Amino acid sequence: MMEKTITLCMIVKNEEKFLERCLSSVKSKVDEIIIVDTGSTDGTIEIASKFKAKVYNLEWKADFSFARNFSLEKATSDYILVLDADEYLDDSSNLEKVLETEKDHYTVRIKNYLSSGGAIYHPAVRLFKNNRGLQYFGKIHEHLNVEDKSLNLTHEFGDLIINHEGYKDEIVKEKNKHERNIKILLDEVEKNPSGYNYYNLGNQYKSNEELDKALDAYQIAFPLSKDRLYIQYLLYNMIDCLRQLERFEEALNVVDASIESFPNHTDFHFMKGRIYEELNYLQDAEQAYKQCLKLGEVELFQTLEGVGSFLACVRLGSIYIKQGQTLKAFDMAIEAIKFNKYHMPALVMYLEVVQKTRIPFDQVKEHLSSIFPVQNITDLRNLIIVLTVSKSPLLKEYLEMYQVKVDSSVLGISKLYAKEYEEAYEIWSSIEHIEASEVNDLILLSFLLNQNQLLVKCKNKINISSKEWRILNKVVNGEEVEGQHLSNELEEIFLFIIEKLIYMNEEKKFNSIIKILLTFPNSSLKIAELLNRNGLSQAAQNILLEDYNTSANNPLIVELLADTCVKQKQYVEALSFYDRVISLKSKYELYEKVFHVYEELNDKEGMTLVKNEIERKYPLAKWVK
Incomplete structure (x- = not known):
C-alpha cells in the first residue's frame, strides 16, 4: 500500500497561546497544513507561517460548519485531519498505521483535560477521506454527515488520542466561550429544535453551572435522542445535574433506568456511587464503586477517565476512612496509584493514611519508593507537590536526595x-x-x-x-x-x-x-471527633464522658461516644449508645453503624433485624434487599 497523504485543516482566531504546540505535534505527520483565520489580531498568523501553513482569511459568520467546510475545500491530500488550536496529537499516535485499513472515516478519542486534574474522553470523527462527500453541518458543535447512507461510507475506530485543553475553566473564561456559544445555540434550537441541539444547549448551561436550565434542555433532548450515539452522556449529565441540585431520589431513578439500558457503562455506576455517598448510604456507595472496578474503563464511548480504575479506588478509600477501616483505605490508595501514579488524590490519601496509622518513618520512605519510584523529572515534580500539600516529613528527604531547588516557603514547610x-x-x-x-x-x-x-x-x-x-x-x-x-x-x-x-x-x-x-x-465535641479520627479513641472517649452527664440528650455527643466504643471494640456499649442516639434523632447512617456492630459480634439475628428496619424506613437503600 502506498503511503496516504494527509492535510491538517483548522479554523482559528487569536490562538497564539496554543497554536505552536498544536502544530508541533503534527508537523512531521502531515503533508499539508490549511489554516482558516477568522480575524486574529495577535501573533497567530506569524506562528502559522513558521510551520509553512497555507493561511486563508474568512469573515466570521457565527457558523462553525461554514468555516470548517471552507477549510476542507482547500485540502489537496488523500485524507484530512481536523484539529482545534487548543488540541494536540498525542505522541503515541501513528496516523499512517491507522490509515493502513483505508476506511472512509475514523473515530478517534478526544481527551479533554479538566481544571480538577481529571479528564473526560469522548469519541469523534477527526480523520477522514478527502473528496468523499463529507461535509460539516450545524452552526455550533458541528459534525460530519457520516450517517448519510447514500455515501456508502466505511468506518472503524482509529487508535489515536487527541489531547484537548479547552475545557479547563480558566480557558473557557478567558475566551468568553459561554456567551458566544449560548447565543448561537439558542438560535439553533429555535430554527432546528433537534435532540442534538438541545443536548448541546444543556451541556453549555451545565458548564456555566446553570443547572436548572441545563436540566430543562436535557429533558427536552432525551425523547428526541434515544437512538443517538450521545444518549449515554446525555443521561449521565441529567443525573449529574439532579445530584448537584440535591434531587437525589430523582437522580437514583434516572441512574437505575440508565443502568438497565446500558449495564456495562461504568460511568452510570460511578455516578450512582457518588449519589449514595452524598446521602451517606455508604454500603450502597461501596457496592456501586466495586461494580465500577469489575467493569473497568469504558473504551469507545464518552467517559470520565478513571471511573473503572483509580477514581473508583479513591472513592472506595474515602468510604473506608469514614468507616474507620484504615487498612482497606490504605489498600485502595495503593491500587489507585498502580492504575495512575499521577493521580494526586491517590497519593494524598496514601500519605494521609500512613500519618493516621503512624507507620514508622523509615518504613514509609521505603514503601513509597517502591510504589512511586522516581524515574523522571515529572515523577519528582508531582511527588514534591503532593508531599508539600500533605505536610509530609518525607518532603525534606526528597528535596535533599535529589537536590531540588524550591521556593523558600516549600523549604520552610519541609524543615x-x-x-x-x-x-x-x-x-x-x-x-x-x-x-x-x-x-x-x-x-x-x-x-x-x-x-x-x-x-x-x-x-x-x-x-x-x-x-x-x-x-x-x-x-x-x-x-x-x-x-x-x-x-x-x-x-x-x-x-x-x-x-x-x-x-x-x-x-x-x-x-x-x-x-x-x-x-x-463547646470545643470538646470537635476535639473529641478529631482525636477519634486519628486513632486516639480512648482520649476522645474520656473527654466525651465528662460532658455526657450534662449532655445525655445531645445526639452528636452520644453518637461520637458510640463511635469511640466501636474503635476500641467495646461493642455492647456501642450498641447501647447507638440505641440512645436513634431514640433522640434517627437517621440512616446510624442503622448502618449498628449493622456493622452486629456483624462484628457475628449476631445474625441482630443483623437481620437492622436490615428489616432499614428496608422499612429507607427505601432508597438497595443493599438490604
Missing part, C-alpha cells in the same frame, strides 16, 4: 515537618509575604517555639476579631486564656495544630494545647 524548628523559623523570617495557605503552618511553628514574632505575617490573612487575635497570641506563648466561644476560623486553626502535633508526636505540646482549648465552651 517544619521534619521537626527542624529553628531552621524553619530562620527561613520563614526571611519571607516577606506569605500565602493564605501557609498561615496555619506559621502559627503551628510559632506555637512549637513559644514565640509570636512570626504571627505578624499572618494577621492580615485570617479573619478574626481583635479579641481573638489576643487569644491566639496567648495560646502561642503557652499562657492561660479565659475561655470563650471561638469563631469557626480560629477553632479550625487550633484543630489543625492539634492534628499536626499528633502526627509529629509532640506529646507535651499536644497536652498543653488540649488543656487550654478544653476551657473554651
